[in-house]
Amino acid sequence: MSIKFEVTHICKQSGARLGKLTTPHGVFETPFFMPVGTQATVKTLTPEEIKEVSEGLILGNTYHLWLQPGNDIVKDHGGIRGFMQWDGALLTDSGGFQVFSLTNMRKITEEGVFFKHHKNGSQLFMSPEDSIKVQEDLGADIIMSFDECPPPYETFDYMKKSVDRTLRWAKRGKDVLSTDQALFGIVQGGLNKDLRAYSAKELMKMDFPGYSIGGLSVGETKEEMYEITKFLNPILPFDKPRYLMGVGAPDDLINNVINGMDMFDCVLPTRIARHGTALTTEGKIVIKNHIYEKDFSTLDPNLKTHVSKYTRSYIRHLFKGNEILGMRLVTYQNLAYIKHLMQEIRQAIKEDRLLDYKEEMMNKTNYFKKR
Amino acid sequence: MSIKFEVTHICKQSGARLGKLTTPHGVFETPFFMPVGTQATVKTLTPEEIKEVSEGLILGNTYHLWLQPGNDIVKDHGGIRGFMQWDGALLTDSGGFQVFSLTNMRKITEEGVFFKHHKNGSQLFMSPEDSIKVQEDLGADIIMSFDECPPPYETFDYMKKSVDRTLRWAKRGKDVLSTDQALFGIVQGGLNKDLRAYSAKELMKMDFPGYSIGGLSVGETKEEMYEITKFLNPILPFDKPRYLMGVGAPDDLINNVINGMDMFDCVLPTRIARHGTALTTEGKIVIKNHIYEKDFSTLDPNLKTHVSKYTRSYIRHLFKGNEILGMRLVTYQNLAYIKHLMQEIRQAIKEDRLLDYKEEMMNKTNYFKKR
Numbered sequence: 001m002s003i004k005f006e007v008t009h010i011c012k013q014s015g016a017r018l019g020k021l022t023t024p025h026g027v028f029e030t031p032f033f034m035p036v037g038t039q040a041t042v043k044t045l046t047p048e049e050i051k052e053v054s055e056g057l058i059l060g061n062t063y064h065l066w067l068q069p070g071n072d073i074v075k076d077h078g079g080i081r082g083f084m085q086w087d088g089a090l091l092t093d094s095g096g097f098q099v100f101s102l103t104n105m106r107k108i109t110e111e112g113v114f115f116k117h118h119k120n121g122s123q124l125f126m127s128p129e130d131s132i133k134v135q136e137d138l139g140a141d142i143i144m145s146f147d148e149c150p151p152p153y154e155t156f157d158y159m160k161k162s163v164d165r166t167l168r169w170a171k172r173g174k175d176v177l178s179t180d181q182a183l184f185g186i187v188q189g190g191l192n193k194d195l196r197a198y199s200a201k202e203l204m205k206m207d208f209p210g211y212s213i214g215g216l217s218v219g220e221t222k223e224e225m226y227e228i229t230k231f232l233n234p235i236l237p238f239d240k241p242r243y244l245m246g247v248g249a250p251d252d253l254i255n256n257v258i259n260g261m262d263m264f265d266c267v268l269p270t271r272i273a274r275h276g277t278a279l280t281t282e283g284k285i286v287i288k289n290h291i292y293e294k295d296f297s298t299l300d301p302n303l304k305t306h307v308s309k310y311t312r313s314y315i316r317h318l319f320k321g322n323e324i325l326g327m328r329l330v331t332y333q334n335l336a337y338i339k340h341l342m343q344e345i346r347q348a349i350k351e352d353r354l355l356d357y358k359e360e361m362m363n364k365t366n367y368f369k370k371r
Numbered sequence: 372m373s374i375k376f377e378v379t380h381i382c383k384q385s386g387a388r389l390g391k392l393t394t395p396h397g398v399f400e401t402p403f404f405m406p407v408g409t410q411a412t413v414k415t416l417t418p419e420e421i422k423e424v425s426e427g428l429i430l431g432n433t434y435h436l437w438l439q440p441g442n443d444i445v446k447d448h449g450g451i452r453g454f455m456q457w458d459g460a461l462l463t464d465s466g467g468f469q470v471f472s473l474t475n476m477r478k479i480t481e482e483g484v485f486f487k488h489h490k491n492g493s494q495l496f497m498s499p500e501d502s503i504k505v506q507e508d509l510g511a512d513i514i515m516s517f518d519e520c521p522p523p524y525e526t527f528d529y530m531k532k533s534v535d536r537t538l539r540w541a542k543r544g545k546d547v548l549s550t551d552q553a554l555f556g557i558v559q560g561g562l563n564k565d566l567r568a569y570s571a572k573e574l575m576k577m578d579f580p581g582y583s584i585g586g587l588s589v590g591e592t593k594e595e596m597y598e599i600t601k602f603l604n605p606i607l608p609f610d611k612p613r614y615l616m617g618v619g620a621p622d623d624l625i626n627n628v629i630n631g632m633d634m635f636d637c638v639l640p641t642r643i644a645r646h647g648t649a650l651t652t653e654g655k656i657v658i659k660n661h662i663y664e665k666d667f668s669t670l671d672p673n674l675k676t677h678v679s680k681y682t683r684s685y686i687r688h689l690f691k692g693n694e695i696l697g698m699r700l701v702t703y704q705n706l707a708y709i710k711h712l713m714q715e716i717r718q719a720i721k722e723d724r725l726l727d728y729k730e731e732m733m734n735k736t737n738y739f740k741k742r
Contacts, residue, residue: 039692040685046677046696069688073665077682085680294444306417309456311448314411317440321410324695325417 002141003182003209005030005241014258014354015233018346021241021262023141023182025081025089026056029346030241030262033248033338034059034091035270040074040084042335043270044328047086052305053335055342056088059265062134062144063098066126067117071137079139091265093245094131094144094173094186097214101149108148110165128169129176136179144212145170147186152220159190167202174206184210184243191224193231200235210241213261217246226255233260250279250341250367254358257345269334274327276319279337283365285312287330292316299333303340307333374513374553374580376401376612383723385629386604387716392612392633394512394553396452396460397427400717401612401633404619404709405430405462406641411445411455413706414641415699418457423676424706426713427459430636433505433515434469437497438488442508450510462636464616465502465515465544465557468585472520479519481536499540500547507550515583516541518557523591530561538573545577555581555614562595564602571606581612584632588617597626604631621650621712621738625729628716640705645698647690650708654736656683658701663687670704674711678704 002024009018019030035042035054038061042050050058060080065071077083080090099106102118112127131146147166150159170185177183185203189195203211213232216225229244236242241262247253248266256264269279278285280300285292287299295312307329318326348357362368373395380389390401406413406425409432413421421429431451436442448454451461470477473489483498502517518537521530541556548554556574560566574582584603587596600615607613612633618624619637627635640650649656651671656663658670666683678700689697719728733739 039688039694041689041692041694041696044695044699046699048677064692068691069664069684073684073688076665077667077685083682083685083688085685293440294447296448306419311454313440313444314448314454314456317410317444317454318412320439321412321435323410323412324415324698325412327695328415328417328699 002180005210005239007238009350011349011354012352013356014349015260016257016345016349016354017260017262018349019241019262023057023089025087025141028055028057028089031253031257031342031345032057032263033253033342034263034265035335036061036265036267037080037084037086038267039064039068040080043274044324044331045335047084049332050086050335051088053332053339054088055339058086058088058090060090060092060138060140061095061098062092062131062138063095063102065138066095066134071134075137075139079137081139090140091142092135092138092140092144094146095126095134096131096144096147096186097149097245099126101218108165110168112146113148128173132173132176132183136177136181140181142182142184142210144184145173145186147188147214149188149215149218150190152190152215152218152224154190156192156195159192159195163189163195163199167199170203171206174208182209184208184212186212186214186245187232187236188215190215191220191228193228196228196232197235200232204237208240210243211236212243212245214245216244217252217266222252222255225252226259229256229259229261236260248338250338250361250365253338253341254345254354254361257349258354258358269338270331273330273334276326276330278330279334281337281340281365283367287312287316288319289316299329300337303333303336305332305336307336373551376581376610378609380721382720382725384727385720385725386631387628387720387725388631388633389717389720390612390633394428394460396458396512399426399428399460402624402628402713402716403428403634404624404713405634405636406706407432407636407638408451408455408457409638410435410439411451414645415695415702418455420703421457421706422459424703424710425459426710429457429459429461431461431463431509431511432466432469433463433502433509434466434473436509437466437505442505446508446510450508452510460513461511462513463506463509463511463515465517466497466505467502467515467518467557468520468616470497479536481539483517484519499544503544503547503554507548507552511552513553513555513581515555516544516557518559518585520559520586520589521561523561523586523589523595525561527563527566530563530566534560534566534570538570541574542577545579553580555579555583557583557585557616558603558607559586561586562591562599564599567599567603568606571603575608579611581614582607583614583616585616587615588623588637593623593626596623597630600627600630600632607631619709621709621732621736624709624712625716625725625732628720629725629729640709641702644701644705647697647701649701650705652708652711652736654738658683658687658697659690660687670700671708674704674707676703676707678707
């Protein structure tokens with residue numbers, strides 16, 4: 001097995017886990033957040049910059065790279081790491097989420113999924129074996145089982161059928177894996193606890209080196225999401241990493257760490273950055289707002305980066321003028337902030353005070369406001 | 372006077388000038404090229420990166436900054452340099468070119484120009500005095516007289532009237548200047564040599580610290596452009612810098628240096644970069660072309676920068692995916708190349724071999740192909 005994981009401390013106040021994940025490309029303290037590099041680039045940033053604002057792990061999207069430039073070309077570069085010149089650790093998803101969220105005209109069979117290209121409409125097919133083959137070419141340290149990700153409010157009957165098929169797909173993927181990449185199983189089951197428990201336990205029988213939780217952050221409420229992670233916390237194996245897919249809002253990170261999650265990824269910090277919303281130690285800021293027109297203060301007074309030398313007035317001006325530098329600066333800030341937040345969360349776990357930390361964050365930022 | 376200039380060598384082979392321009396923010400060997408930072412940002416780059424790929428001088432656009440965020444806000448940051456955190460030297464244009472190229476519904480009067488905002492259509496007015504006032508607020512080392520820039524094929528009668536008015540505007544601007552910024556006069560006159568000579572000589576009577584050549588690179592042929600710069604070379608004062616506005620294609624840079632020009636600016640290297648055209652020591656490359664799909668070589672094998680570590684295949688992929696990093700990398704490359712080209716041009720002047728250098732460039736690149 002190419003990864004190792006151990007829990008190193010449990011927060012006495014919250015029950016949150018501190019851990020250590022060893023990969024072929026670095027050792028990382030959990031819980032951590034991974035920026036998303038969909039097309040073998042974390043949007044707007046160079047690998048040097050990604051290194052500065054991440055823990056040293058990023059996520060790549062199998063679906064996108066399979067279609068463009070094609071996994072063969074990425075493989076010929078030595079995988080995503082060689083292709084984009086990233087020397088840190090890497091995780092790829094299975095493509096399943098994109099197949100189900102970006103495409104239409106899908107037909108799901110036992111064999112795999114028929115669907116149309118999200119841009120040019122051409123007919124495509126992906127099986128669990130295809131997903132593993134592509135992920136082998138992409139060469140990540142940690143890879144994912146091919147799964148169906150149904151909408152959260154599907155019927156029980158549909159969900160049960162889907163979970164069973166996804167379990168069979170997980171087994172098929174595991175059986176064809178020919179590398180020492182760490183393949184995670186993905187727990188599905190929507191908002192139904194019985195199905196979630198069933199999915200988790202069946203996957204655990206296959207003994208994966210780590211377990212992902214899919215099918216959350218896809219339209220359900222925050223309370224529903226937290227309910228599921230809280231429920232799965234005691235069910236999932238203690239000594240294996242748990243990866244909550246697609247979660248990256250500050251309040252969701254804190255609450256799901258309390259619920260025993262170790263790994264996170266999300267496009268949110270980088271996507272909202274490109275539209276001018278900054279995540280700071282003082283809360284969320286919509287930089288285009290008129291109140292920042294003559295604001296000569298720095299974007300985040302408590303987080304010193306190369307962005308600190310610019311005024312809010314200047315960054316607002318860049319967004320008003322649709323300047324790419326604006327997107328660069330706020331993307332950098334947002335990832336730097338999430339990295340800082342995860343460091344603070346880990347520190348709070350070490351000091352057995354994560355609930356206090358959450359309380360502080362609720363008081364001093366706008367991240368926990370009802371949306 | 373805040374700038375000093377001297378010619379330090381004349382190329383025995385070509386007659387091209389080598390010079391030294393001293394400004395409050397650096398001493399620069401001429402001829403040089405200035406990247407364009409229209410909205411107080413050289414598109415896609417940070418000031419640190421601009422420093423690497425420029426000689427240390429950039430151009431800002433008065434028209435754009437006057438409208439957004441407004442010269443008052445820029446002034447309150449200590450000018451463009453403080454606003455964008457640029458510690459090098461700076462030149463601003465007068466706004467005249469944008470008033471005449473971006474707007475419509477213009478009405479030119481002796482007092483100034485009435486026109487509509489290029490985006491929101493609101494009614495605006497700029498006089499020569501306004502232009503100087505705005506440029507004082509923007510705080511560049513070198514600033515420009517407010518001029519009319521008529522299309523190159525206007526009638527002689529119109530051109531004569533326009534040149535006379537622009538001369539009166541130059542005088543008015545000079546009279547109100549209250550700083551020690553170096554104000555250049557702008558030679559106009561379209562493609563008519565008599566008018567060009569007249570414009571130059573009348574400006575020279577006003578004794579400006581430098582002379583710009585406007586109204587070129589606006590639709591005329593390359594031969595017509597070279598004809599005018601060649602004609603003006605012996606007319607303009609030997610010991611004052613000559614700034615050819617809006618020129619930045621490699622062939623145009625070489626030919627106009629031979630014609631005695633010292634300073635250049637152009638959006639071309641950065642604009643074509645954002646559409647995926649790279650300027651390299653081996654010629655122009657359209658990176659989206661299919662032939663680069665599996666090209667594992669570096670973008671420019673003879674120019675070592677941080678861009679060198681990526682393959683053409685990867686950069687092509689970034690453009691196929693509309694990724695901002697692609698625009699960043701090619702922008703950096705193109706400016707690095709133009710900087711490199713100007714260094715080679717200056718070296719060739721020192722070695723009295725600029726015509727030989729031009730010949731080499733004609734043989735080894737596609738920059739001199741007829742377009």
